[in-house]
Amino acid sequence: MNLNVLNKWTDKSFDGLLECLREILPEGNQCPGNYYQTSKHLCEVGLGYEKIGVCQYDCALFYGENANAVSCPVCKSSRYVRNQIPHKRLRWFPIKARLKRMFSSKHTSKDMRWHKEVRKNEAGILRHPADGDAWKHFDNVYPDFAADSRSVRMGLASDGFNPFSNMTSTYSLWPVILIPYNMPPWASPNGTNYLMSLLIPGPKSPRKDYDVFLMPLIEELKELGPLYDKMMELRGQHPPEELSDKEIMECVLGRDSVYLRGWGRSPSVTTSTSHRENIVGNQPTYEELLERLNDTTSCLNATNEQLSVVVDILRHNNLMAPPPPPPTDQASDENLRESPSISVRESQDDS
Structure with missing residues (x-):
């Protein structure tokens, strides 16, 4: 894709x-x-988006309790232009599944903990947002949140652009992008680590109505708070020897949410429990696939060595023809000289 x-x-x-x-x-x-x-x-796998209707005057979103409303709850204007076609549509990209995928990879999960486990804390040197006073003040206000290196800290950025590549057009879209600050300086500015959260429709800037469009994002971030508190409560009751981090996530988020490793298809929510366990149980992990690949490569190398030994023995006993000698530079030059004359004769005979 x-x-x-x-x-x-x-x-x-x-x-x-x-x-x-x-x-x-x-x-x-x-x-x-x-x-x-x-x-x-x-x-x-959580990489889709949802369409949310917007009032033509940017008064409110048809979201949550107003999802089935026909008119705007603020200005009472009609939701649709005609034939169930809304005036505007907000694209909302949920971030919870993408944050989980960041911690499902051993490479990105290491980068997400870099700010606390690897970063050097030197006084008077500003290399990372974690070295700033605002970061340290937040750690003092919320010590439980700062104690866990996996706590995600993000920055929000937005700007308008013309999607039609025509500067004469006045239409503009406004994407809302989340930037994870946990990562090191060489990984955080990388565009592949950005999280597109919202795509605000035009044709003009939202201006003072910006908070209206941020409602789905704010509601989603509020849902992450109780989940974090529940995970910390389970960790306090059960040490790592009794309950691993993966088992805690399964208790809080469900097994479907934790099943993010490998290339296999994630089990559907409507799938029965027994069938889901069979799918997850038969799905190899990334480490198992890598081990199989290494075993196959070593077997192929050993087979090639054995074949080369057998071929040498056969040629030594004159049971197999020796390999043809490589062409010399003189022979290749003669072939190049002869090829034009042959083509000329053939062309003369044809004529």
């Missing part, structure tokens, strides 16, 4: 690529068949 966006592929060309991959892979593979199925897989 990333290559599809970067290279501006059409849906037809993307479907053709998936068909080639399905033919190359063994039978019974789980490769999606078209663009629509691929988009569904992204939504299942």
